[in-house]
Amino acid sequence: MSSSKSNRIQIAIIGGGITGVILALGLQKRGVDFTLYERAPAFTELGAGIGFSPNAERALKIVDPEVYRVYKEVTPPTNGVEYFQFVDGYETNELVAKLLIGADAFQGGRRSDFLEAWSKLIPKDRVRFGKELVSTTDREDGRVLLQFKDGSTGEADVVIGCDGIHSRCRRLILGEENPACCASYTNKYCFRALIPMERARPVLGEERTSGGSRTLNRYMFIGPDAHCIIYPVAKGQIMNVLLVISDPNPWHTEDGKQTAPGERAEATQTYKEWHPFVKSLIELLPEKLQKWAIFDMFNNPAPYYYRGNMAIAGDAAHATGPHLGSGAGFGIEDGLVLASLFQAANAKLDGQDQESRVKLCRAALATYNNVRYDRTQWLVGATREACALFHRQNKAAAHDPEIFLQDISKLFHTIWDNNIEEMVQEAIGEFDVLGSASQ
Template sequence: MTSSGNSNAATFQNDPALPIAIVGGGLGGLALAIGLLKHGIHIHIFEAAPVFSEIGAGVTFGANATRALGLIDEALLEGYKKHATFNENREHDDTFASLRWGMDERKDGGKKAGELMWHLVDKWHPEFAKQIGVRARSCIHRARLLDVLVSLVPEGTTSFGKSFEGVEEQPDGTLRLHFVDGTTATASALIGCDGIKSKVREIVCDPAVQASYAGEYAFRAMVPKAEAERALGPELARNGQIYCGYGAYMINYPVEHGDFTNMVAIPLDPDKSWDQDEWTVPTTKDEFVRYFEGWFPPLVDLIQRYCLPSKWALFNLRHSAPYCRGRMCLLGDSAHATTPHMGAGAGMAMEDAYILSNLIASMRGSASIEAAFRAYDAVRRPRTQQLVENSLNAGVALDLTLPGVGDDTDALKEWLETRYRWLWHEDLEAQLEKAKKLL
């Protein structure tokens, strides 16, 4: 459990009766709460679910994301490291993923399914990860990361079963939050961390700012270690792999200290449209096999046997609207939800939490928090919206259909390396200083 303050106490002062309200107790909302609590700032989390919970299995962090954890709170980084899983082969400490052919190359004498293309390596600053005790790629089960975050938030800080409905701005600048159950709460400011279907975003941005279908969906499987090794061999099962093919790609990586291999298969949707209300819909193993006919047989067979009976439509949030309005602000997926193709969505929320918590702490009180929100928007919106664009294009690139790249593996390597270098080696402390100069 974190302390309510530290020796570097913030100048920001707020009454316990007027906390900063965090709507949404997912990974981003909890990370922000920890960052604010570290500075002695009163917060309260309003979570719609009856308990803290996370949907999905593995989450991947690059060097930027793990560094952000430590900048938020060293206890958060240490807790993360206890549950993180890395490439088992120590020769791949600096490797984020090994790219392989998921199906035969379409040319005479071309590469065969399963053959290596190249390793995506942090060749620029591999020492950054080593300095904080991780490696270029680390993975964690979402439930374990959630446990770490929850352990650092004091009891009594969260109200459950509170589905946000709306907000009223009071004459004195405070906010009255309204919930679906008819209750209300008063806060000095409001930060929406309520995900891709955010209700807070409808107020902060134009209601027309909504997530759009990315034209892809995902099949998922969690495979026991022994089965993954039997089908793929230890090298492929215990180290992160991306299998590229024409119109789709697959990824697998170890989680839970290698006890399981998380597997995801993402094809392009030939219809390019999603007309269903639900974003997760039932599917069958036969449907999966039809999409991946001709792919690397051991991989297809393994996913088929353990495939969950659902497929997940992929949406993202591309827009130019500010992430703040008055004393209200957005963080994480509520502001910039992205596709998973660069393994960076959760990491961007950690970056947000570090920047925003420190900007708020640098203010003198609630009356000046709007300036912190505007500075946050100025530095975070360009980077996070660039990620949304990069990630969408990365999916096309891994599908071997990116114009100007296609199945040219040298061009693909250059294209991906440029964007991963941009992602991993942003100087977050310099970004914070830039934002503070805008105050």
């Protein structure tokens, strides 16, 4: 990023996952200068399938209608009203609860497909690949100097870390020794797989692969200390399978990674007492699997999301498990709020000196922190509550489908019912107050 000052605030985005790309596209739509730095040689996204909750879908429309249009191109076709369908996967294979999502909602696909499609909307000269952030230095003029592992440098008015659960930016903000720099094991791990639909359909049946006349397949099989989720991706050509297993042991790998080689035999052993339907589903998995430990920020949450001219967003700020399907969606909300705030900050720049420019940037980050902190921290704990419901660790809900549906509905609707327009307006209103005080 050029060191020369312009009339517009310059943002450095660290990390090219979904949160970073959506933030970039939101800034681009609003005329805010940015450069996105990604340590990999290209845009990459770990994981298999992903679903975007209704609040995230509404946020995408506001980020940029073109972003939403591309999203709809990637998602599979729907047949109308959508539900989450919870099945007793342990004993009966019968539906125990059904949660209405809505029409044409909570669509998804492969993470890599979304990232590839969205990243094409970003001009190539706005992206720097092979840039792993090492440190930052606050300059006397209030700008930030970035130092990368390859010896190169960059400059910006503001740095936003969208660099995931192992965020370097989080360490730079909180301090290397802060316990909140490190995520912790949730005592849950998962196996993920993508199964061609032509293989899945003969085993699982038409209803639970392609869906019936009214809904796509979105099934969760729940039982003691484990659950299993299936839903179609790649426009219905592939079945995404996620097995989540409770684990009383600490997670340990020699290389310190959150992934380890696994085998289908381990999943077969875990689900050996489950209903034959679930066991037949597991037999579809490849013999060699990747084992993914689920880490989050529950035990040692970040006490704040910004310091000076630097902030964190998405998993870097509030990493959570996948059990409510909203980690990426909350990153999209973060990106929308940040983009809207820096559009508002740009509008206040006319006639301001450098000191006021710095204060405006910091007021925008303070506002982002204030608006997003409580909701995002709630999600981390709520996701753990949801998994306890799925694993029958909530004794009252385990024996009463009505209690289960009531409890899980409350968690999902707290996510889905967020008024996105109101959230943005609240942020702009608070920034107007803080920004005016800084001038």
